[in-house]
Amino acid sequence: MTASAEKFTRQTLLDVTPLTPSLFTLRTTRDPGFRFQAGQFARLGVTKADGSVVWRAYSMVSSPYDEFLEFFSIVVPDGEFTSELSRLREGDTLLVDRQAFGYLTLDRFVDGRDLWLLSTGTGVAPFLSILQDFEVWEKFERIVLVYSAREAKELAYQALIAGLAERDYLAEHAHKLLYLPTVTREQHPGALTGRITQLIDSGELEQAAGLEISPEHSRVMICGNPQMIDDTRALLKRRELRLSLSRKPGQVAVENYW
Incomplete structure (x- = not known):
């Protein structure tokens, strides 16, 4: 499957900021084709050590007009997704679904x-x-x-x-x-x-x-x-x-x- 045919894009982490031991924010690059309404969420994917991908939904903190995407996350103890996500650092890759979802608009x-x-x-x-x-x-x-x-x-x-x-x-x-x-x-x-x-x-x-x-x-x-x-x-x-x-x-x- 070509990159253009995939349902997701690969974005680069620009910043990861811990707020408390269980809360952190993360900012990524934004694909030029990714559009969303304020209040919607994206499906984010992290690749595990065994090569499998885990997906979770995260609302955008950033505005529809920002050139980056920003998210706010809690660390779930032993959580399959957040434990992987919280280990990512600047320069690492995060998968982002090409389509935004949600009706909190x-x-x-x-x-x-x-x-x-x-x-x-x-x-x-x-x-x-x-x-x-x-x-x-x-x-x-x-x-x-x-x-x-x-x-x-x-x-x-x-x-x-x-x-x-x-x-x-x-x-x-x-x-x-x-x-x-x-x-x-x-x-x-x-x-x-x-x-x-x-x-x-x-x-x-x-x-x-x-x-x-x-x-x-x-x-x-x-x-x-x-x-x-x-x-x-x-x-x-x-x-x-x-x-x-x-x-x-x-x-x-x-x-x-x-």
Whole structure:
């Protein structure tokens, strides 16, 4: 099979940055033909010592307009994929599927005033891509990024989030963004304490945002561990917020590829 006929491309690792013993970011070159919408994911492949390839899905952190691809990963103890991935270094090769996937994209919503981005752990990745794309700033009046981690040191990309307001193309829209980090296992200055579901159930999240989560005005994207997604969807369903489908637009969009 020729390289052009393969369903993947071979990209070079430009940077691997450990954040904690279990979290790291990686940046690769980007094939000129690779296109994606902010919020989508790619299938990444690593080659094992025996020559076999293991594939996993990873949301892009980078924007659709960057010349590189960036991903955010957790190290799963003895995980077949992440244990191999975490050993890669600059100059090594990573396989990237030629096609992007996923429906955690802004076209899931036909209307709405306030956009809530609810994430746990590495689930913040697609939202960082969305926030670097101008479309979201034009489409919504308020954008609330909720990022939950167990400990404050696991809250990644703080400089990127803080720097959004300084980007020239976002200058007149930066006031629309409210960032609400939350930590579940410790108290941390400037962060809420507790799980996203607890904060929604108690009303503390809406109080902190100064906004109500309602079917009329709110559109909600959720990305994180499957239990969080299921529990959050159940809470939102009780408030009459429904999953948005192509045949029946709603107020909620999710990504779950764990």
